[in-house]
Amino acid sequence: IFKGYIQGTPKETDMELRVGKKMKMEAPKGSGSFLVKNLYLSCDPYMRGRMRDFHGSYIPPFLPGSVIEGFGVSKVINSDNPNLKPGDIVSGFTGWEEYTLIHKPEQLRKVEPDNMPLSYFIGLLGMPGFTAYVGFYEVCAPKKNEYVFVSAASGAVGQLVGQLAKLHGCYVVGSAGSSQKVDLLKHKLGFDEAFNYKEEPDLDAALKRYFPQGIDIYFENVGGSMLEAVLVNMRIHGRIAVCGMVSQQGMSDEKGIKNLFNLISKRVRMQGFLQHDYLHLFPSFLEKVGGLYKEGKITYLEDINEGLESGPSAFAGLFSGKNIGKQVICVAHE
Ligand code: NDP
Numbered sequence: 001i002f003k004g005y006i007q008g009t010p011k012e013t014d015m016e017l018r019v020g021k022k023m024k025m026e027a028p029k030g031s032g033s034f035l036v037k038n039l040y041l042s043c044d045p046y047m048r049g050r051m052r053d054f055h056g057s058y059i060p061p062f063l064p065g066s067v068i069e070g071f072g073v074s075k076v077i078n079s080d081n082p083n084l085k086p087g088d089i090v091s092g093f094t095g096w097e098e099y100t101l102i103h104k105p106e107q108l109r110k111v112e113p114d115n116m117p118l119s120y121f122i123g124l125l126g127m128p129g130f131t132a133y134v135g136f137y138e139v140c141a142p143k144k145n146e147y148v149f150v151s152a153a154s155g156a157v158g159q160l161v162g163q164l165a166k167l168h169g170c171y172v173v174g175s176a177g178s179s180q181k182v183d184l185l186k187h188k189l190g191f192d193e194a195f196n197y198k199e200e201p202d203l204d205a206a207l208k209r210y211f212p213q214g215i216d217i218y219f220e221n222v223g224g225s226m227l228e229a230v231l232v233n234m235r236i237h238g239r240i241a242v243c244g245m246v247s248q249q250g251m252s253d254e255k256g257i258k259n260l261f262n263l264i265s266k267r268v269r270m271q272g273f274l275q276h277d278y279l280h281l282f283p284s285f286l287e288k289v290g291g292l293y294k295e296g297k298i299t300y301l302e303d304i305n306e307g308l309e310s311g312p313s314a315f316a317g318l319f320s321g322k323n324i325g326k327q328v329i330c331v332a333h334e
Helices: 045-051 118-122 127-139 158-167 179-187 203-210 225-233 275-294 308-317
Strands: 034-042 069-079 089-095 099-102 108-110 147-150 171-176 193-196 215-220 234-242 269-272 302-306 326-330
Touching: 034 089, 034 118, 069 118, 089 099, 089 118, 118 127, 118 326, 127 158, 127 234, 127 275, 147 158, 158 171, 158 215, 171 179, 179 193, 193 203, 203 225, 215 225, 225 234, 302 308, 308 326
Parallel strands: 147 171, 147 215, 171 193, 215 234, 234 269, 302 326
Antiparallel strands: 034 069, 034 099, 034 326, 069 089, 089 108
16 A cells, blocks of 8 residues: 655655455456456556656556555456456556456556566566667667667666667666676676676766767666766767666755756757657567567566565665566465
8 A cells, every 4th residue: 555645765664565355356247347366566666756746747646545556467367358368367557466456458468478477577578678678779779889878777677778789789888786786787688898886986987987989879767977977978979768767766856967068069869758658569579579588689687576565665675776687576476
């Protein structure tokens, strides 16, 4: 349950576990709804935005005192919907609870697991993977041999961006917040180089070390001082895909960004994007990324916490970098 609107960084105590009333395990006749058992729930940084009393965003705020909504992978238990039957696996918006009655069928889609781990449908083959795919191919407009930098590189989105960039023939460097993550980037995810931004007193100097010739593409996930340092290291006609700014989320007073004049002098294109504007590309994404995974050309790191009760701490952990890879909550194995 989301307790109430927050300021600053989310804490475990902003949410609470409640035992609900007994529910009828049946979708009401004639409603078109269906009942699901939630298997995997997704912790995503954008959910922080739904915890403030602000109605001007692309997604409405959570209702205090109600069940948290988020992406999940669920199994249909009972259905009054002609397109779904018990046993089907669906992915999309569901509740942070054991069972959810889905009134808006369009919020979820049926998935064909095809021997993939079910949790991948909220990670590699779900919203974060799709964000990496459209952000990289559509917004970054990459070319072979370009120099690519990814921040929050070991996370749900960043790890796939880096791997797609490598497959595209780019030179890829990632930043992350621990030596364990840096090690994974270099030795498991195939990045050419990686560094721990927390151990770099001077981010500009760090970027100059890894990109003596400059950066063609910056996949922006964090904002703040990292963006300021990147701006002075961009190459002429570079592109910055602004996917997220996790360091700025929850700050009551967003920090002004220095070095923006570089956008002009280097003719850099900096473009924000939201994955849901590209949903027409979802089928080609599934085919391409699912295919790459099956061919063994990409890998995907997940951080799976067991039990619905682990949800609040797992979600809060996104903002201190506790997660190693895509943060998932396993509510039930099937
Ligand atoms: P991650 O799995 O990367 O988890 C968040 C990570 O952010 C943490 O693990 C941590 O990694 C890093 N982080 C947290 N606080 C800070 C900070 N103050 N400064 C720098 N890094 C920090 O999340 P996702 O991959 O799911 O999301 C990455 C970004 O993409 C987010 O900004 C998110 O909002 C955005 N996004 C945008 C979408 C769109 O359509 N535009 C869709 C989906 C996501 P570390 O240990 O490395 O610091």
